[in-house]
Amino acid sequence: MTCGTLTGYRKGCRCDDCKQAKRENMREYRKRKGIEPKEWYGVSVKVNTQRLAALLAVDERTDEAFYADSGVPSSTLLNVLNTGRTSEATLDKIACALGCHMSQLTIEEVSRG
Numbered sequence: 608m609t610c611g612t613l614t615g616y617r618k619g620c621r622c623d624d625c626k627q628a629k630r631e632n633m634r635e636y637r638k639r640k641g642i643e644p645k646e647w648y649g650v651s652v653k654v655n656t657q658r659l660a661a662l663l664a665v666d667e668r669t670d671e672a673f674y675a676d677s678g679v680p681s682s683t684l685l686n687v688l689n690t691g692r693t694s695e696a697t698l699d700k701i702a703c704a705l706g707c708h709m710s711q712l713t714i715e716e717v718s719r720g
Contacts, residue, residue, distance in 0.1 A: 650695045653714040656688050662705045662712075677704030 611624030
C-alpha cells in the first residue's frame with residue numbers, strides 16, 4: 608500500500624498523508640460537481656454539556672416533542688452530549704428550541720475550516 612494516496616486511504620490507511628489525499632480528492636470532486644459548502648461547513652464548537660443537560664432536564668416537553676421542535680434528531684443530540692462538540696448550525700437549533708442563545712451553551716470555538 609502506498610501512503611499519501613487516495614488508494615492508500617481507500618485500503619484503510621489513516622495516516623496524515625492519506626487523509627490529506629482524501630481531502631484534496633473530495634475538494635476536487637465538489638468543485639467538479641459545483642457543490643458549494645454550506646456557510647457553517649467546517650465550523651465546530653465545543654459545547655457546555657453540563658449546562659445543556661441541565662436545560663434539557665427542566666424542559667417540560669417530551670423527548671419526541673423536543674426533537675420535532677428543534678429539528679435535531681435524537682442521535683445527533685446524544686452525540687452532542689457524548690462528544691461535547693457539534694456544528695454551529697446544530698447548536699443554534701438546539702439553543703433556539705430551549706429558548707436561549709447558542710453562546711450560552713458554547714465553551715469555546717474549536718476549529719474553523
